[in-house]
Amino acid sequence: xxxxxxxxxxxxxxxxxxxxxxxxxxxxxxxxxxxxxxxxxxxxxxxxxxxxxxxxxxxxxxxxxxxxxxxxxxxxxxxxxxxxxxxxxxxxxxxxxxxxxxxxxxxxxxxxxxxxxxxxxxxxxxxxxxxxxxxxxxxxxxxxxxxxxxxxxxxxxxxxxxxxxxxxxxxxxxxxxxxxxxxxxxxxxxxxxxxxxxxxxxxxxxxxxxxxxxxxxxxxxxxxxxxxxxxxxxxxxxxxxxxxxxxxxxxxxxxxxxxxxxxxxxxxxxxx
Numbered sequence: 331x332x333x334x335x336x337x338x339x340x341x342x343x344x345x346x347x348x349x350x351x352x353x354x355x356x357x358x359x360x361x362x363x364x365x366x367x368x369x370x371x372x373x374x375x376x377x378x379x380x381x382x383x384x385x386x387x388x389x390x391x392x393x394x395x396x397x398x399x400x401x402x403x404x405x406x407x408x409x410x411x412x413x414x415x416x417x418x419x420x421x422x423x424x425x426x427x428x429x430x431x432x433x434x435x436x437x438x439x440x441x442x443x444x445x446x447x448x449x450x451x452x453x454x455x456x457x458x459x460x461x462x463x464x465x466x467x468x469x470x471x472x473x474x475x476x477x478x479x480x481x482x483x484x485x486x487x488x489x490x491x492x493x494x495x496x497x498x499x500x501x502x503x504x505x506x507x508x509x510x511x512x513x514x515x516x517x518x519x520x521x522x523x524x525x526x527x528x529x530x531x532x533x534x535x536x537x538x539x540x541x542x543x544x545x546x547x548x549x550x551x552x553x554x555x556x557x558x559x560x561x562x563x564x565x566x567x568x569x570x571x572x573x574x575x576x577x578x579x580x581x582x583x584x585x586x587x588x589x590x591x592x593x594x595x596x597x598x599x600x601x602x
Contacts, residue, residue, distance in 0.1 A: 380602075381411040387568070387597020393450040395526060396576060396586035407599045422464065436468040444488045445526065452587060455537025459525050462488030476500045491522025497552075508558040512572075518580075519546045527583035539584040549580035550591070564602070570595040 385407035393399050411417045415426040422440020429435075444459035466483035481495040497514025518526075523544035534541040554572025561567065574591040581589040 381409075382602040383407065383409045383599050384602075385597050385599025387595060389593065389595045391593040392588075392591050394445060394453060395574075395591065396580070396583065396588070397450055397452060397591075398588035399450065399452075405595060405597055407597050424468070432472045434468070434470045434472070436470075438464075438466050438468060438483075440464045440466075442485050442488055452585065453537075455539075456529070456533050456585070457536075460488045462486050462490070475502050485522070489522050489525035491525060492519040493517065493522055506560045508560070509555070510558075511555040513551075513553050515551050516549055517547065518549050520544075523547070523549065523579055527580050527585055529584055542582075542584050544579040544583055547578045549578060550574045550576050554593075556595075564600055565598070566601070567598050568596070 387405040387407060389403045389405040390400060391403070393401050406420055409417065409419045414429075417424045422438055424436050424438040426434055426436045440463075442462050442464050444461045445453070447453050447456055447458050462485045464483050464485050466481060468479060468481045470477055470479035476498065477500070478498045479496070483493050485491050485493075494517045495514050496517075497512060499510060499512035501508060501510040503509075523546055527542070527544040527549075529537070529539045529542040531541050533539065552572060552574040554570060556568055556570035558566050558568040571594045572592070574593075576586060576589040576591065580586065
């Protein structure tokens with residue numbers, strides 16, 4: 331579903347953020363149950379290495395990046411961590427390569443579903459942006475509740491674009507509540523910008539939009555926050571809201587109908 335993947339790419343808010351908040355602020359451990367080791371061998375030891383969160387919710391967001399019309403989409407929530415280095419969510423897989431004194435270096439792999447011409451009437455005549463795979467890296471530094479991070483993603487197929495995100499976030503737990511806030515900026519290269527914000531001569535003839543050449547640069551700034559309430563040791567509900575502000579060549583594109591891109595989310599999840 332393109333609108334779901336758009337959260338990670340356009341709003342710069344990976345879907346794992348809400349589940350990850352639960353992992354970063356650990357809940358109390360559940361005492362192990364009696365286990366038939368002779369029958370099941372080491373399976374329990376392996377299972378205990380996993381931290382899994384599943385859930386569902388709804389997401390209110392623009393039809394596409396730059397739209398002034400909104401839609402509500404179902405939002406699957408899934409996050410799994412294996413050991414201290416591997417994590418999986420609906421956007422892909424992340425592997426921590428190095429971690430020491432708050433510094434972390436990771437690599438990741440995922441996908442980008444692109445954009446469909448029929449996502450909005452405003453996109454008629456522009457054609458589809460094909461799906462593609464995504465590979466990238468993450469550098470972060472965490473001290474107390476604060477974290478600074480930088481991400482670089484390369485899309486293989488589709489737009490063939492390169493994007494980078496630099497940001498900072500903070501998380502704080504008070505009794506049964508977890509509060510988080512995040513601010514970030516997103517840069518994109520010529521291929522990404524032209525695919526999502528440019529209008530070629532052929533597209534101009536088909537859509538009636540003015541021909542436009544979108545150049546590489548910082549395309550948006552995002553501000554967002556969330557509140558999670560853990561009403562039991564395993565069950566939680568998360569609400570989040572924020573907005574992206576398109577700038578530069580992205581803001582000036584004839585495809586963009588509104589340079590302010592708000593979103594809101596509400597979801598319920600269970601942590602195993």
